[in-house]
Amino acid sequence: MRTLRLLSAVALAVALMAPPAARAEFPERPITVVIPLGAGGSHDLHARGITPILSEILGQPVVVSLVPGGAGMKGTTQVAKANPDGYTIIFTHNAFDQLTPQTRKVEFDPKTAFKSIARINANEPMLAARAGVPYKTLAEMIDYAKKNPGKVNIGHTGVWGVGFVPTMQLIKAAGIKVNIIPHQGGGPAMRAVLAGEDDMTFGFATQYRPHYKAGKLVPLGIAGDKPLKDDPDFKDVKTMTQLGFPGVDFTMDRIFMAPAGVPADRLEKLRKAFDELNKKPAYHAFLKNIGEKIDYMSGAEYDAYRTKRMQQFADLIKEVGSK
The missing domain is CATH 3.40.190.10 (Periplasmic binding protein-like II)
Incomplete structure (x- = not known):
């Protein structure tokens, strides 16, 4: 009996010393996705189809919060300063992530404030x-x-x-x-x-x-030189390059990100959830239904890519800023 009580006491002590993340499976409550844009845009439309599937994968509700304002910086700043516990993430694009913060004073360092979860696709406006x-x-x-x-x-x-x-x-x-x-x-x-x-x-x-x-x-x-050749409605729309304006060129990356400092195991779980999302037939059907292509990039890949893009955007700022 004394041995049993001793073992129980040891087990309890070990459990109490274990970090909270080890005692509870992430996620154990809803995840909030902040979109730094208004209602009715392409991000809002994408989120309507993505979040239900993500909820099934993660086993918890995934709730969208629209936070427009400040040229995207209101919502971006909110997530940058959020508790990095994996329960608040952002669904944004490369202009707000890599370009806009280089043009004004912001309350975070764009190079270090976020970790990429996934780029779901890319489009030309x-x-x-x-x-x-x-x-x-x-x-x-x-x-x-x-x-x-x-x-x-x-x-x-x-x-x-x-x-x-x-x-x-x-x-x-x-x-x-x-x-x-x-x-x-x-x-x-x-x-x-x-x-x-x-x-x-x-x-x-x-x-x-x-x-x-x-x-x-x-x-x-x-914009750019890539026609929507597979789009049933816009396949015949010419590109700016075809129309004689090759300098009118911009590609938007749709990306999910988490605040830097999120525990590595939680970031990995979020990344794996998006990897799984990208394989889901329901997700592919949703994108096809709204006429969107799949151009997926993992979080680790995009972290490396966005570093290069920040420098490219620095050059773009000089170009456009002179207009």
């Missing part, structure tokens, strides 16, 4: 105008803008956001004078176009599709 504008092609828009300086309104997703960079590149390359209207993400920018407040914006096929099918949008061109 498309310029689309509202139906009813007096032009149907990019060439016609440029001609109209030159004849009517200051009469065209181009909305974007926030200064140094995904839509801002190709907008500024196009304005300089085309030599036009337009009004540049900032919004808190792709959703608000799209709503401004549909409401007739703005004439056009750079966005993505995911958010454009229903409005295009309803006859409310006219696609004018895709």
